[in-house]
Amino acid sequence: MPQKSIRQALNEALAQEMRRDPTVVVIGEDVAGGAATEGQRDAYGGVLGVTKGLFAEFGEARVIDTPITESAIMGAAAGAAVTGLRPVAELMFSDFFGVCFDQIFNQAAKFRYMFGGKAKTPLVIRTMIGAGRSAAAQHSQSPYHIFTSVPGLKCVVPSNAYDAKGLLIQAIRDDDPVIFCEHKLMYDLRTEVPDEPYAIPFGEANIVRDGDDVTVIALSRMVHYAGEAADTLAKEGIECELIDPRTTSPLDEDTILDSVERTGRLVVVDEATPRCSIATDIAALVADKAFAALKAPVRRVTAPHTPVPFAPVLEKLYIPSPERIAAAIREVHGYAG
């Protein structure tokens, strides 16, 4: 099976869904690709190359470049969704959600309810998350927990190219608004991806590795850091069960609880800030529904409650590291009450 990067997998998902369904359109800043030489309008294929080739194949009626105005992009996309299209709108950096949150939070998320189930809103919002490029506090956040907390929105946080393709296809086919969070440091990460289209159901976690000693839950880039930690610990005789929920809303509670019932020990890893976060949410879920199974306190490994620092040394300290994750797992594993 061919190896593809997350960038290629996302591009393939968009192209295949646009071929399959003429109501699928792409809208956002520079999605046509950015003008270069004359006659070559998709030179870059978006700021990160994800939409490369779409403009050439589907034209400007379906690959719509917009002015720099997130509120107009999201408003137009939400309206298009509720009137029969399946827009894939791009919010370049998730950090910018604030300027268009009415369109997302109070409009798109609520249409189905406000119209008594007579309207559906098949809208996908692709957006970048993540720190690690010294892009400073306004371009480095991971606010998927904010989208997760809104009823009516679904939230996808993929960690690899296979999942990225299948989850984006599912997001496009889904009849509700979906926020699709892409980590900006992972676009070149490769894995085996089928050429054929396929959809991964929401609310189905991926068990990345099996283990009986400690349950470790991680999302996005943290899945790979947690995997490194689990490799180190396996050499010390500690077997981690690493679970990637893939979607934070809906959340696959069963897989998490089944695992904790077996291991009795839980570490949650989250690149986002810790207050009212996914890490906190999962810790609460387990405390609520699997308390009796716990043999040790739940540990969260997260960023601190501060804006993302610009200075590279501080940013490195800010992001949970494989070493910090391993230390938390060791502590939870060694806890004797």
Next chain:
Amino acid sequence: MSAGVSAVTMPKWGLTMTEGTVVGWLKQQGQRFAEGEEILEIETPKITNVVEAPSEGTLRRIVAQAGATLPIGALLAVVAPDEVPEAEIDAFVAGFEVPEPSAGEKAEAEGIKPRDIEVAGLRLRYLDVGEGDGVPVLLAHGFGADLNTWMFTQPALAAARRAVALDLPGHGGSAKEVGAGDAESLTDAVEGALGALGVERVHLVGHSMGGAVAALLALRRPDRVASLTLIASAGLGPEINASFIDGFVRATRRREATEILSLLVHDPALVSRPMVEDVLRYKRLDGVTAGLGKITEAWFGGGRQSLDLTGRIAELAMPVQVIWGRDDRIIPVAHAEALAARLPVHILEAAGHLPHMEKAAEVNRIIEEFVRG
């Protein structure tokens, strides 16, 4: 070094296996065993399988404990006669090196990849291994499976002949269009594949639905079929576990898929999580559910098998044999028992619907002897 000191090493089963995990030892250190006795269990990416003793001997030293995950070729245990001194066993363990594959073996391993052929406009994936003077073998998998079901069978048969495993239409890496999806259309595809692969005469081995396809092909082209091996085959009676078929078509999540797949085997512990994941990855592909739905309707509509070849199989002039697991929960073993008066029938104890995976060594032996003639 005394004669008769030998290594038990991590076997390679199937294309994707690079390492295996020792599940447990079925013999104690110091215990004697006869040739063919089961020594240990290994977990692979697909399923757990047993390693059998290649010859009689004593299990002098267990090197890899239960739970150890090791690469192919790694030393698992030392077998030697009782009179070999301990010091020599120590020296054997200390001196053991995982043999580096030769350049030829490496090239061969690289070359062993599934390929595609076009049959009547349909892309079919196949895996072609082995060579030799023997008449080639063609392996046809069952409903919802793919050529990887033969991961233990195909390498054994390929030792003396060409062995080709095919993905049926709608399955594995083949095109997901199934046409009518009925027995005739699947048989057309297999017949076309034989032509495209330049196979003149062939031993057919079919499992479950693939068994019925193989039997139909043997009836259609008796001139080209040297023998027929039917494993837990469809087409030999009306009964089939309809809730398995429906559940398999419907399952989209790990939990339901695990429950459904455990119906396939005698020991549900054999169904590993990667095996479930592979099935889900296949089932998520566009067109698979629709194709399986069409096949279900044509073959098993109303929860019964529509194809009954029991009478016609008696017309076949080539050798025909039947292999079944005693605890088959998909197609009842009674279908095999009913044929016992007319054909060689092998019923394997402690096996379910996948005897070629659950009792791989035994099934390999039965097929090898049969095709050798």
